[in-house]
Amino acid sequence: xxxxxxxDPLLAAALARTGEGVDALFDALLPVxxxxxxxxxxxxxxxxxxxxxxxxxxxxxASAELFGVDPHHALRAGTAIxxxxxxxxxxxxxxxxxxxxxxxxxxxxxxxxxxxxAVLAGDALQSLAFEILADPETSGDPFVRAxxxxxxxxxxxxGGMCGGQMLDIxxxxxxxxxxxxxxxxxxxxxxxxxxxxEMGAVLGKVPAEGRVHLRGYARDIGLAFQIADDxxxxxxxxxxxxxxxxxxxxxxxxxxxxxVGEARAREQAAMLADQAVAHxxxxxxEADLLRAIARYVVERDR
Amino acid sequence: xxxxxxxDPLLAAALARTGEGVDALFDALLPVxxxxxxxxxxxxxxxxxxxxxxxxxxxxxASAELFGVDPHHALRAGTAIxxxxxxxxxxxxxxxxxxxxxxxxxxxxxxxxxxxxAVLAGDALQSLAFEILADPETSGDPFVRAxxxxxxxxxxxxGGMCGGQMLDIxxxxxxxxxxxxxxxxxxxxxxxxxxxxEMGAVLGKVPAEGRVHLRGYARDIGLAFQIADDxxxxxxxxxxxxxxxxxxxxxxxxxxxxxVGEARAREQAAMLADQAVAHxxxxxxEADLLRAIARYVVERDR
Numbered sequence: 001x002x003x004x005x006x007x008d009p010l011l012a013a014a015l016a017r018t019g020e021g022v023d024a025l026f027d028a029l030l031p032v033x034x035x036x037x038x039x040x041x042x043x044x045x046x047x048x049x050x051x052x053x054x055x056x057x058x059x060x061x062a063s064a065e066l067f068g069v070d071p072h073h074a075l076r077a078g079t080a081i082x083x084x085x086x087x088x089x090x091x092x093x094x095x096x097x098x099x100x101x102x103x104x105x106x107x108x109x110x111x112x113x114x115x116x117x118a119v120l121a122g123d124a125l126q127s128l129a130f131e132i133l134a135d136p137e138t139s140g141d142p143f144v145r146a147x148x149x150x151x152x153x154x155x156x157x158x159g160g161m162c163g164g165q166m167l168d169i170x171x172x173x174x175x176x177x178x179x180x181x182x183x184x185x186x187x188x189x190x191x192x193x194x195x196x197x198e199m200g201a202v203l204g205k206v207p208a209e210g211r212v213h214l215r216g217y218a219r220d221i222g223l224a225f226q227i228a229d230d231x232x233x234x235x236x237x238x239x240x241x242x243x244x245x246x247x248x249x250x251x252x253x254x255x256x257x258x259x260v261g262e263a264r265a266r267e268q269a270a271m272l273a274d275q276a277v278a279h280x281x282x283x284x285x286e287a288d289l290l291r292a293i294a295r296y297v298v299e300r301d302r
Numbered sequence: 303x304x305x306x307x308x309x310d311p312l313l314a315a316a317l318a319r320t321g322e323g324v325d326a327l328f329d330a331l332l333p334v335x336x337x338x339x340x341x342x343x344x345x346x347x348x349x350x351x352x353x354x355x356x357x358x359x360x361x362x363x364a365s366a367e368l369f370g371v372d373p374h375h376a377l378r379a380g381t382a383i384x385x386x387x388x389x390x391x392x393x394x395x396x397x398x399x400x401x402x403x404x405x406x407x408x409x410x411x412x413x414x415x416x417x418x419x420a421v422l423a424g425d426a427l428q429s430l431a432f433e434i435l436a437d438p439e440t441s442g443d444p445f446v447r448a449x450x451x452x453x454x455x456x457x458x459x460x461g462g463m464c465g466g467q468m469l470d471i472x473x474x475x476x477x478x479x480x481x482x483x484x485x486x487x488x489x490x491x492x493x494x495x496x497x498x499x500e501m502g503a504v505l506g507k508v509p510a511e512g513r514v515h516l517r518g519y520a521r522d523i524g525l526a527f528q529i530a531d532d533x534x535x536x537x538x539x540x541x542x543x544x545x546x547x548x549x550x551x552x553x554x555x556x557x558x559x560x561x562v563g564e565a566r567a568r569e570q571a572a573m574l575a576d577q578a579v580a581h582x583x584x585x586x587x588e589a590d591l592l593r594a595i596a597r598y599v600v601e602r603d604r
Binding site (some may be wrong): 115206 | 318319332334337338339341343346389390394396398399409417418421422423426428429430432433435436437444445447449451452454455456459460462465467468469471472473485563584600
């Protein structure tokens with residue numbers, strides 16, 4: 001990802017550093033045992049290590065930077081969010097869900113292993129996320145640890161990501177209006193991206209009223225991210241995306257691109273990125289990484 | 303369950319009270335929303351409300367009683383463990399796992415709804431468990447909340463329940479020796495039962511060194527519970543069990559009953575129950591409920 005023309009050098013370095021940090025942490029947290037559980041751990045490692053943009057951990061790291069948080073604490077919290085994200089991909093790819101064969105340029109877990117192992121690997125990665133957050137290594141302050149768990153659990157469950165996936169499945173083949181699509185995407189993708197930003201502030205012990213502008217930022221980049229994802233699926237190529245593309249239309253999935261057309265969707269994504277940056281006006285250079293992420297989210301091609 | 307001949311009246315009352323409390327809490331935590339997420343929430347309610355022995359929440363309530371914990375706090379922590387247990391049953395019953403049609407006398411979630419909804423309902427119940435524990439309503443002390451999350455997450459993941467399920471699947475059709483079977487069962491069932499007992503002590507702010515005898519109690523009833531479960535599967539009837547029986551042998555699953563025969567397994571379960579009770583010798587009448595549970599675990603017929 002580094003060295004790609006047009007990518008902000010600050011962002012390129014942060015993406016590379018965060019990616020390496022997340023991989024190293026998953027590697028340390030998932031030693032392969034000397035018994036038949038090895039299959040489960042290998043499946044977790046297959047999905048968790050060496051792939052993905054690590055956008056969620058990067059958001060936590062960038063948000064935590066605003067408040068002078070220990071980078072190791074931010075990386076651990078970000079890795080917990082990534083564990084949730086990775087588990088959701090494993091389960092999303094299952095034959096009973098999207099039935100995908102490729103993910104992040106590799107066979108999906110149920111293809112590389114089997115369905116039962118994929119279900120268990122996803123389940124165990126969700127547990128791992130909360131185990132990471134509850135560990136004093138993530139924060140010496142138990143109040144912070146408990147609040148991190150609360151924020152991530154709410155963003156992951158029926159009121160967040162899982163609820164959004166249900167709306168997505170229920171909406172297949174239906175004609176949803178714009179507000180319904182936005183609502184679905186805010187839960188399915190936005191909830192976890194918002195949690196990633198919010199958890200940086202939780203680590204910084206910023207009270208809820210001091211997080212309002214970050215919530216605005218997170219909401220805007222969440223929606224922009226989803227539009228960009230839909231545009232990649234609509235027009236992108238499978239090799240760059242590392243997964244099958246053009247599947248949304250085939251599955252009758254409801255996307256903003258389908259609802260308003262490619263040109264207007266592109267405009268709206270750019271507008272949302274500008275709006276996200278505007279939420280950061282009270283911050284100086286310490287928010288440059290968050291600003292670069294907002295632009296990257298809409299300009300990326302995978 | 304109340305009024306059954308032979309059941310200790312103290313235990314019967316506690317089982318009924320805990321069952322009602324868990325149902326009421328799940329009912330309050332899972333209001334059916336006014337959008338398409340309703341399907342997900344209905345699936346979660348289908349699995350979580352009105353069924354099961356509620357043995358895990360009862361263990362937390364009984365253990366917390368030793369230390370004068372607020373019963374509402376204990377019930378909430380116990381309900382979190384039950385949410386983990388219920389999610390594991392939903393995923394265990396999936397076609398790619400045990401492929402079961404009936405559970406707790408009702409159709410399994412993927413039969414009553416569909417597979418995708420069953421995967422999501424399990425996932426969202428796991429999130430709910432940690433959301434409950436992170437909530438200040440479960441304990442006013444953030445250190446307690448964070449420790450509850452840590453204990454439950456460790457017991458649920460690759461080092462606990464999920465790891466045990468992997469060993470169980472990997473062992474199908476193989477001939478495991480006794481230590482391997484015990485190890486598998488200690489992870490698959492024992493880890494969560496131990497967490498249930500331990501979380502009562504966490505709520506009571508008992509330091510780790512004061513929990514050693516409770517760990518011994520939990521380990522013994524965990525193994526006794528699994529032997530009793532295998533005996534029910536071996537000899538029980540489906541109507542009483544509320545699920546299909548005789549499936550373990552058909553699936554080539556490794557059980558202690560298969561390894562040592564029914565008579566010796568029955569003896570061993572009774573011995574483990576006595577041993578569990580012996581761990582409580584430092585306690586007076588406040589441990590009577592835990593003692594009654596140890597006997598119930600091996601004498602139950604479902």
